[in-house]
Amino acid sequence: MNGLINFLKGKWLGHPLHPVLVHVPAALWPGALVFDLLSRGHIGGNAMVRLSFCAIAVGLAVALLAVPTGLVDWSGIKKEKPAWKIGLYHLALNLVVALLFAVNLGLRVATFRDATEVLPIPTLLSAIGTLLLMISGYLGGLMVYDHGISVARQSKKKWRKVAEAGGANVPPEKEK
């Protein structure tokens, strides 16, 4: 169990996994909106409609992979920290976004093979999904850049050595 958690936290990679994986949905869902709009602007034809479909599908697949990695990162935050609540909103919003794009994908299944433009309702869903994704992605970013979640988690030992070499007071080393 601990091994699995460490795997999901990206210990083996020397880099947290969640922020790596989320690049894919975070790029491809707004990308799908752009492709939808281009198709409606008569650019790209059926290839653009298919591209948008693929972007949503690949985004969904990788988003699902990112869920457990996000959960383990979140579970490492103490509940009384402000970042815990941000993480909760981030989590809830992401579920809504993923659900919206799943519905969005479902609406396209019957038509994407032949259509030359994406219909208004799927386009609208892409737009709403993208907007919510931007909010949720921003919250995720705040956790890292404003609250330092996962920062120096894996490099603590390296920095302790640097601090010791620099003559600093350091706390006693903990077990583990």
Place this chain on the structure above:
Amino acid sequence: MLKDILEGKPFRHPLHPLLVHFPVGLFFLSLLLDLASFAFPNVPGWVRGAYYSMLIGIITALIAAIPGFVDFSDIRKDHPAKRIATAHMVLNLIMVAVYGVDLGLRSSVLDAVKTPLPPLILSLIGIGLLSVSGYLGGRLVYDDGIAVGRHRRRTDTPEETLRFSTGDFQEGAIGETIFVPIAAPDKIRDRETLRVEIDGQIIVVAKFEGGFFAVQEFCTHRFGPLSEGVVKDGNIECPWHRSCFELRTGKVAKGPAKVDLKTFPVEIRDGKICIAVPRSTK
């Protein structure tokens, strides 16, 4: 002002790591579609889709480069992460050039059933470069805390570490306190800091309401760089996890840190900020 915006300070979030999601995701998708064109050659549109995805990837990569350069230039010259950041930048420039050639090769074969080999190989090289450089970019954030909490500091940060040795002073016995002149008092403005190394001891000198204070550079939580932290209310706050220390005493004012900082007496002597350290054995 423009620099602050490009560093994302008003948004409490750097812009570069936000923008890079697009090229990372879109170049990945582009390669997947190339591979799909081999797996499912009867399905139309793969090659064209890969082209559009790559095109938007290149455009967003170029946009992301702008705040990236600003972030790079803001890393202290002697920071150990500067070399990683340089590698990250060089790899990214090569990668975008590779994708530029890749896109050019594709533009004439958009109706092909399968992606031709030369652009496919370039895409594989591109993804390889992107993976390495993206990994390095992530290490910059998660290992070295680059851009973490940076938005809270609104004054300039030290461009480099000022290095001194007590061995340069002839008078005095080993172990005796010696005041090392660091800089003229007007070298920093209020709430700014200097990063100083004396005989290997790394110290941050902060100016607050006209007074000068010297404490150890490293936070006692995860050893974040206090010279890049915020000076306020007589305290210095670590950029990474907001541990706060009294400048005068080094005492923890707010956690997560639990251990107090080392402090060093500071005096203005002969028009210079001087820090008291024991004369080393050198």
